[in-house]
Amino acid sequence: SLTAAGHGHLDMLDPTERARLESLERPADRGRFLVGAVLLRVAVASHAGIAPTDVSIDRTCNECGAPHGAPRVMNPGMAAPWVSVSHSGVLVVVALSTMGPVGVDVQRIADLKDPAAAAGWVRREALFKARSGGPAAGGSVCELQAPLAGYAAAAALPANDERDVVVLNWP
Numbered sequence: 001s002l003t004a005a006g007h008g009h010l011d012m013l014d015p016t017e018r019a020r021l022e023s024l025e026r027p028a029d030r031g032r033f034l035v036g037a038v039l040l041r042v043a044v045a046s047h048a049g050i051a052p053t054d055v056s057i058d059r060t061c062n063e064c065g066a067p068h069g070a071p072r073v074m075n076p077g078m079a080a081p082w083v084s085v086s087h088s089g090v091l092v093v094v095a096l097s098t099m100g101p102v103g104v105d106v107q108r109i110a111d112l113k114d115p116a117a118a119a120g121w122v123r124r125e126a127l128f129k130a131r132s133g134g135p136a137a138g139g140s141v142c143e144l145q146a147p148l149a150g151y152a153a154a155a156a157l158p159a160n161d162e163r164d165v166v167v168l169n170w171p
Contacts, residue, residue, distance in 0.1 A: 012037070036085045044083065047081055070129065082102045084103045086126075086153075088111065091148060091153075103132070104153070107121055110150060126154040147169055
C-alpha cells in the first residue's frame with residue numbers, strides 16, 4: 001500500500017530512479033513509483049542475500065531508450081531473477097521468478113469501464129508482461145488475493161515453475 005512510502009526510502013533509489021520520481025507531477029504517482037521501486041529492490045535483495053541499495057535495476061525502454069521501461073535486474077555475477085511490477089490506486093505489487101519470465105498486474109476495479117471484467121483484465125495484463133519478458137512457452141496465470149477490497153490482481157508464471165506462489169505483504 002502507498003502507506004508504506006516514506007522519505008527514508010528515497011535513500012534506496014539510484015540517481016535514475018530519483019530523477020524519474022522527481023519528474024512525476026502527481027503525489028500519488030510519485031508514491032506508487034517510490035513504493036514499487038523500493039519493493040522491487042527489497043524483494044530482489046532478499047532473494048539474493050544483498051542490501052537493497054546493492055540491487056542494480058535497468059529500466060531502459062525497448063522502444064525509445066528512456067528510463068521508463070519494464071525493470072530488469074542487472075547485477076553482475078548474480079543469476080538475475082525475472083521481475084514484474086504493477087500499481088493501481090493505493091496498491092503496488094512485485095513478482096519475482098527464478099524460473100523464467102513473470103508478469104503481475106493489480107487493478108483498482110472502480111477505474112475500469114466494465115468492473116465485471118476485472119479478473120480477465122488483470123489476467124491479460126499479467127500474461128502480456130510475462131510474454132514481454134521472454135519466450136512464452138506455456139505458463140499459468142493465478143489470481144492473487146489483494147490485501148484491500150475493490151482490487152483485482154493476477155500473476156503469470158513460467159511453465160516450469162511448479163512451486164507454490166508465495167505472497168508476502170510489505171512491510
